[in-house]
Amino acid sequence: MKKLHKNQLLGDAGVSRFAARVADSGLVFHPISGTMDTGIDGFIELRDPETGEVRAQFVAAQLKTVSTLAEDNGETFTYRPEARDLEHWYNASVPVILVVVQPTTELICWKSIQTYFQDPERKRARKVTFVRGEDELTSGSASKLADLVARFARPGAVTPSMRVEEELEINLLRASYPYRLNIASTELVPAQISPALKEVRDRPPIDWVYHDGRIVAFRDLDDPLFARACDRGSIDQIETHDWVTSENEVTKRLFVRLLSLCLGERLRERLMFDQGRRYHYFKSNPQKRGKRVYTFKDGRGEGKKTVVSLHGLNKTKDGASYVRHAAFVPRFLELDGEWFLAVEPTYHFTRDGFNESPYGSDYLKRIKEIERNSNVRGHVRMWRALLTESGDLLHDEYPFLSFEALAPLPHAYGVPDELWSNREDPEMSKARRAGQSELDL
Secondary structure (H helix, E strand, O other), rough: OOOOOOOHHHHHHHHHHHHHHHHOOOOEEEEEEHHHHOOOEEEEEEEOOOOOOEEEEEEEEEEOOOOEEOOOOEEEEEEOOOHHHHHHHHHHHHHEEEEEEEEOOOOEEEHHHHHHHOOOHHHHHEEEEEOOOOOOOOOHHHHHHHHHHHHHHOOOOOOOOOEEEEEEEEOOEEOOOEEEEEEEEEOOOOHHHHHHHHHHOOOOOOOEEEEEOEEEOOOOOOOHHHOOOHHHHOOOOEHHHHHHHOOOOOHHHHHHHHHHHHHOOOOOOOOEOOOOOEEEEEOOHHHEOOOOOEEEEEOOEEEEEEEEEEOOOOOOOOOEEEEEEEEEEEEEEEEOOOOEEEEEEEEEEEEOOOOEOOOHHHHHHHHHHHHHHHHHHHHHHHHHHHHHOOOOOOOOOOOEEEEEEEOOOEEEEEHHHHHOOOOOOHHHHHHHHHHHHOOOO
């Protein structure tokens, strides 16, 4: 009497589930019959999701259907292939993926054999570690599979388009300011104006500019604060637009300077300004040994970012080697008659939260090498939330400059991040992964 064993049923269940998942991704799976199986269970054929076009471009797949996952801790599990199978897959002339299927949980995970075992240590260990979520076969896996083919393709070969819709984050904020400026004559030179203001107030505002014997500000120059700094009888008002365009580039540059000083005044209670590098950065928090966390709320919900963090150990091992401060470079731009603030995220480095580190440029270079697009987007989101904050019961809103966030731009032809990251040098990918724990704070 013929029998159908459980292993056969289990294997068929794995193949059918895998084929269905591949079809859901918009691709095609061509299984190989049992008698012809020599270490490859079938081939995934790439297909353009827009046109349906196929070009006979394949990824070989070896399926391992299991009822129990080895070394499963809820986040990762492992599979150990036979040495001869590994050599067979690794030396193939087409990309090969190892697929583990657990029919009872519908879990399907995969790894590229040639990519994963580029690391000699992994090859010697002969063990594949799968990460749930990251390695699971989903509709988003189509772009990763296309990238595998692209790296194996002959010169001139074209892989199907794996474009995706995405939203383009904009690092511009629309600036709003009073439509009138106050102008007054002064007999003082610029170096004398600040001391004159300090005679009235210990920490006077900085949001004013000097030009051709006159003080220009959005502030009321009739305020007693300016009594000794300007001729109060000469105070006049002029429409902001008229003044900005009155002397072409000269007054435009002065206006940018005024907006920059207004930005500094708006932020001076919580941020510092580096005169040499022209960027704002978060102050250290003495109560928490320097560390500072900024929580915010925007259109996407609540967010939290560590904006001052301690790293490494100093030589005496009694404190941090350096402190990293979130920072941004501001740049005001005029576009179609409107003014915007461009926000460029960066970092500031100190030895102890206050004194500048002599190795800041080296630390910044390392971060720029490992940070991903998601890191930059997270920082843009944080700065956008801070700059668009309004006043509350505890804090008055700065009245002379405010910002409005712009909606992301929808784009139908985005490039999946995997198509960039999967082309990296293995050592750079390893360094990038190691550095993410520091950046994703």
